[in-house]
Amino acid sequence: MIHCYKFDDKNIVLDVFSGSIHMVDEVAYDIIQMYEDHTREQIVADITSKHNVTEAEVDECLKDIEDLKEAGKLFAPDKFENISYDLKKRKWTLKALCLHVAHTCNLNCSYCFAAQGNFHGERGLMSFETGKRAIDFLIENSGYHKNLDIDFFGGEPLMNWEVVKKLVLYARSIEKDAGKNIRFTLTTNGINIDDDVIDFCNKEMHNVVLSLDGRKETNDRFRVDYKGNGSYDVIVPKFKKFVEARGNKSYYMRGTYTHFNTDFVEDIKHMADLGFKELSMEPVVTSPDSPSFLTEEDLPVLMQQYEDLAHEMIKRNKEGNGFTFYHYMLDLTCGPCIYKRISGCGAGTEYIAVTPWGDIYPCHQFVGDEKMKLGDIFNGFTDHGKEVSRDFAQVNCYTREGCKDCWAKLYCSGGCAANAYHSGGDIKEIYDYGCKLFRKRIECALAVRLSDLKEDDIYVPDADAESVD
Amino acid sequence: MSRIVTINTRDLDKSAKEGGCGECQTSCQSACKTSCGVANQACEKKS
Numbered sequence: 001m002i003h004c005y006k007f008d009d010k011n012i013v014l015d016v017f018s019g020s021i022h023m024v025d026e027v028a029y030d031i032i033q034m035y036e037d038h039t040r041e042q043i044v045a046d047i048t049s050k051h052n053v054t055e056a057e058v059d060e061c062l063k064d065i066e067d068l069k070e071a072g073k074l075f076a077p078d079k080f081e082n083i084s085y086d087l088k089k090r091k092w093t094l095k096a097l098c099l100h101v102a103h104t105c106n107l108n109c110s111y112c113f114a115a116q117g118n119f120h121g122e123r124g125l126m127s128f129e130t131g132k133r134a135i136d137f138l139i140e141n142s143g144y145h146k147n148l149d150i151d152f153f154g155g156e157p158l159m160n161w162e163v164v165k166k167l168v169l170y171a172r173s174i175e176k177d178a179g180k181n182i183r184f185t186l187t188t189n190g191i192n193i194d195d196d197v198i199d200f201c202n203k204e205m206h207n208v209v210l211s212l213d214g215r216k217e218t219n220d221r222f223r224v225d226y227k228g229n230g231s232y233d234v235i236v237p238k239f240k241k242f243v244e245a246r247g248n249k250s251y252y253m254r255g256t257y258t259h260f261n262t263d264f265v266e267d268i269k270h271m272a273d274l275g276f277k278e279l280s281m282e283p284v285v286t287s288p289d290s291p292s293f294l295t296e297e298d299l300p301v302l303m304q305q306y307e308d309l310a311h312e313m314i315k316r317n318k319e320g321n322g323f324t325f326y327h328y329m330l331d332l333t334c335g336p337c338i339y340k341r342i343s344g345c346g347a348g349t350e351y352i353a354v355t356p357w358g359d360i361y362p363c364h365q366f367v368g369d370e371k372m373k374l375g376d377i378f379n380g381f382t383d384h385g386k387e388v389s390r391d392f393a394q395v396n397c398y399t400r401e402g403c404k405d406c407w408a409k410l411y412c413s414g415g416c417a418a419n420a421y422h423s424g425g426d427i428k429e430i431y432d433y434g435c436k437l438f439r440k441r442i443e444c445a446l447a448v449r450l451s452d453l454k455e456d457d458i459y460v461p462d463a464d465a466e467s468v469d
Numbered sequence: 470m471s472r473i474v475t476i477n478t479r480d481l482d483k484s485a486k487e488g489g490c491g492e493c494q495t496s497c498q499s500a501c502k503t504s505c506g507v508a509n510q511a512c513e514k515k516s
Contacts, residue, residue, distance in 0.1 A: 017481065018478075018480070018481060018482065019478045019479060019480070019481040020475060020476070020478050021475070021476040021478055022473050022474065022475050022476070023473075023474045023476070024472055024473045024474070025472045025473075027472055028472035028473050061472050061473075064472065064473050065473075068473070068475065072480075072482060073475055076482070079482060079485065080481075080485060083485060095491065095495055096495035096497075098497070113503065144491070145491055145492065146492060147492045147493075147494075147513065149494055149495045183494070187502065207500075209500055209502075252500035254500050254502075256503075280500040280501065282501060282502070282503050282504060283503075283504075285503045326500045326501065326509065327501075327506060327509065328509075329509035330508055330509060331509070331511055331512075332476060332477065332478045332479065333477055333478060333479055333515075334479070334511060334512050334515035335479055335508060335509070335510065335511070335512060336493065336507050336508070336510045336511075336512055337479075337481075337484035337485075337487070337489050337490075337512060338481045338482075338484045338485045338489070339484070339485075339488065339489025339491075340489060340493055340507050340510060340512075341481070341507055341508075343489070344496070344505055344507055345495060345496045345497045345505050345507075346495055347497070350491075350495065351495045351497060363497060364497075364502065365502075365503065410481070411506065411507065411508040412505055412506055412507065412508070413505060413507050414505070415504075415505050416503070416504050416505040417505075418503075419503070419504065419505075434504060438504070438506065441506075442508065445508070445509075450476070453476070456477070457476055457477055458474060458475070458476065458477065459475035459476060459477050
């Protein structure tokens with residue numbers, strides 16, 4: 001399977017099952033698209049009439065295509081369906097916790113998928129004992145995994161900061177003996193950031209996710225306190241101080257865009273202009289009756305925005321003032337293996353969310369949905385939870401009917417189960433709106449990457465024996 | 470290959486033969502939290 005598209009002056013051919021990327025001229029672009037279902041004579045006739053090329057030149061291009069096919073870099077067959085089958089049978093062990101240390105929040109953002117932090121349930125803070133048990137549960141059930149991930153999430157985790165610190169120190173005290181390496185992350189709205197938070201996080205947190213929606217008017221439309229006051233003026237100076245002190249450690253400035261700011265690239269540019277360089281911006285996840293809901297009419301606007309973002313990034317990269325956009329990060333040679341590309345986020349199998357009371361859900365987006373509850377950290381998975389977990393283990397880009405003919409399936413592994421569930425009622429479905437945005441993002445991500453090629457980015461056939469794997 | 474420039478990319482077929490080590494970061498722990506993308510995840514063996 002191939003995917004061919006144009007971006008500015010680039011003709012890009014993506015070979016789905018080898019993961020290869022080709023930049024081609026107009027002649028090769030047309031020949032490659034005809035190659036599989038036209039004879040040589042048909043191709044020669046069509047191409048020589050359309051382009052100013054000779055039959056010999058068409059034959060030369062056909063030979064190059066044959067060589068790439070032989071090298072497994074073009075029209076590669078799909079050899080991975082059996083991996084999908086193996087993954088379904090695999091005995092999964094835990095790897096990551098989304099630890100909901102606070103089901104409460106000091107902001108009152110009406111678009112929040114966590115319903116202002118309480119996930120449609122009681123408000124509450126996780127006790128140290130419950131958090132400690134959650135960490136023990138992760139380690140006990142982590143099997144062969146050495147690297148474990150724990151994200152402090154909420155609600156707003158800094159509303160339970162002393163417990164967060166104690167839990168990190170507890171985990172650090174046992175990880176070596178357990179043969180584990182725990183990487184912590186923290187997602188915060190920034191309100192409670194102070195010197196203690198900055199110092200501790202910069203020492204212990206592998207990554208921090210800082211929530212800012214962009215321009216003041218965008219951010220303060222939703223990200224307000226319980227009196228309705230916008231948070232921008234409070235959080236931006238704190239985020240600046242935090243990031244400055246963070247040095248080389250990673251962070252993400254993460255925003256959400258909604259129906260009200262479909263010009264979200266202006267918000268990303270604003271964040272970059274504030275000096276933040278590691279940026280993320282996600283489409284809102286909300287119900288269709290919410291005024292924030294992204295509509296079908298918004299879709300072409302959003303598609304154009306992703307192109308505009310790519311252009312802006314290419315421009316700023318050339319000016320030496322570039323920034324990173326989470327969804328445009330593509331490490332072509334050191335990116336994920338095929339197992340990761342098929343298995344995806346691991347929700348419900350490797351990745352679980354734990355509430356302040358110790359209840360377990362497949363991920364943070366399912367918290368509060370009793371049908372999706374897997375069990376609790378004190379008694380383990382229930383029989384029902386084991387069934388739900390098995391359902392999650394069955395779902396990937398090969399089992400979802402909607403992914404069958406999609407060229408992007410090995411970039412998203414079939415998409416977010418929660419998005420599918422909340423839009424169509426079934427984790428085995430796809431969230432088509434999100435798929436359209438995702439495909440656009442990958443096209444743009446590649447365009448940004450291909451705008452800055454170095455000599456050693458180019459494949460040389462003779463050097464194949466030493467090529468990257 | 471004057472008309473085709475091929476970019477170096479990870480050989481997915483070879484990665485299938487090697488097997489997945491399962492040590493890379495869980496994708497939703499990085500920045501998204503509301504979507505699924507694995508293309509931007511770094512390989513633990515290669516990084």
